[in-house]
Every structure is written in structure tokens, then in C-alpha cells.
Amino acid sequence: MVIDSHQHFWIYDAERDAWINEQMTRIRQNFLPEDLQPVLAASGVDGCIAVQADQSEAETLFLLALAEKHSSFVKGVVGWVDLRADNLYDKLDYYSQYELLKGFRHVAQAEPDDFLARPEVIKGIRQLAAFDFSYDILIYPTQLKAAVQLVREAPDVSFVVDHLAKPYIKDQKINTWSNYMRELASHPHVSCKVSGMVTEADWKNWTKKDFYPYLDVVFEAFGVDRLLFGSDWPVCLVAAEYEQVIGLVRDYMAHVGFSSADQAKVLGENAVRFYRIENE
Secondary structure, eight states: OOEEEEEOOBOOOTTTTTTSOGGGGGGSSOBOHHHHHHHHHHTTOOEEEEEOOSSSHHHHHHHHHHHHHTTTTEEEEEEOOOTTOTTHHHHHHHHTTOTTEEEEEEOGGGSOTTGGGSHHHHHHHHGGGGGTOEEEEOOOGGGHHHHHHHHHHOTTSOEEEGGGGOOOTTTTOOHHHHHHHHHHHTSTTEEEEEOOOGGGSOTTTOOGGGTHHHHHHHHHHHOTTSEEEOOOBTGGGGTOOHHHHHHHHHHHHHHHTOOHHHHHIIIIIHHHHHTTOOOO
16 A cells, blocks of 8 residues: 555634644645545555644544544544643543554644653653554754654654654755764664655755755665655645655655665555554
């Protein structure tokens, strides 16, 4: 299967979704499974993982309801829960009844740089392992140091770094980011999503070669067994169409000369394994 490991659904709410600014008017509207399905089909994608965009348990239940209704192609959900809650274990026990709930994410990019290294956050994330839930790491490069500490102190949790940790592609900065990414990759329980790149580049003037130095780093560091293609649809639409986003990854792998078997891992097999997707 070809799996998009990272996309979002929402019913647009101007107050809740205030992060969608004046430069992002293209996505100031509803995006639901019926909007995505023909887009996936046109690019030869069989299924997707819906990832939280709002910090609420209502968001988790909203995504789960959509996934249940559209389970033919929405293969899993990465939800949100308060990882610092005193009753976190009970909450996780409750959520374990949902087979389509695969893991959790917090919008750590909006938090202070040391957020993921804070003891109460690490304590909460470590509890995910008891229920076989994964954790998506959403950060900026300045937060990579904290992420390294987190994965070191939570060896039993399966982690995946969203959007290559948002490197400064537009400014062509790479050295500090690449060093930390290699350090993260040295931990075998950490994977990385090849996603979210176009929105870190010059939205209107990027070329596919802008991304190659960053892709070189993650392909070398994580290898083809720990990289997952993701579109970040519909956020990607501010800078590229869906077919361009998946085309970047396909073109890069063809350019470098990866075998069809290795390409299949990145484009789906790794997501099936990481998110424990049932093959039909």
C-alpha cells in the first residue's frame, strides 16, 4: 500500500484556527475525507493517517469518528491528550479501546524550546508505551536538543519526527539541524516523516532541488526503513498541490537511484508498520 502518513481534517473555525493567517487563505475552509479521497486516488495513494491540528480531546474524537466512517482509506488517527494530566494513565486506558487510534501528538513547536525535555512531559510520554501508542514530534530546529533528551529518556516509546523538524529550507541553513537529526536517528526507536517541506521553503519560488540537501541528510541518517512519506495536506496547499508534494519524494528517490523495493518502504510499508495498519 501507498500510505500518506500525515494529513489533517477540519471544519474551519476562524477563532480556533487562528494559526491560519492572511497568507494562508487557500486553506481557510473545510477539509474532510470526501475532499481528500479523490486527491489520494489521483496520486495513487491507498490510505492516510489523520493527525491532530487542535489541542483538544474533542479533536481526537472528531478524527476518530471520521476514520470510523471512512475506514476504507483513513487508516489511523494521531490524536491529542493532555500528557501532563494527573489521570493520564486512565485516559490512555480509555482510548486504547479505539483500534484506529495509533498515537498522540502535542503542538510542541508552539511551546518553549525546552518543553519536550521537561520531566512532567517526559513522564507523560513514557506512559504511551504501556498501550502501544506512538508519539509524533512536532518541533522547530531550536527544539531538537530537547527532543534528543526526550527520546533518550523514553526508549520504549516509538517516535516519529514530523516534517523533518522543519529545517530552515528557505534560508538554506542546514548544519546545526543536520547534526541534531543525525543524533536523533542514532536511536533506533525514532523514525522521521518526509513531509511538510514545501511550507518551509519559498512558497512561490521553490524548486525540487531546494529540498535535496535536507533529504540527503535524513535518508543517510534514518535509512529507508525509518522514513515515512507524508503530504501535510491541506496545509501543503499554500505552497504546492498534492501531486507536487508526493512527486518531490518520488523524484528524489528516483534521482538518487533507490530500488523500487526501497521506494515502496518510504511510500507506505514503513507507515503500515509504524502505525500498525491492518493490511486488507
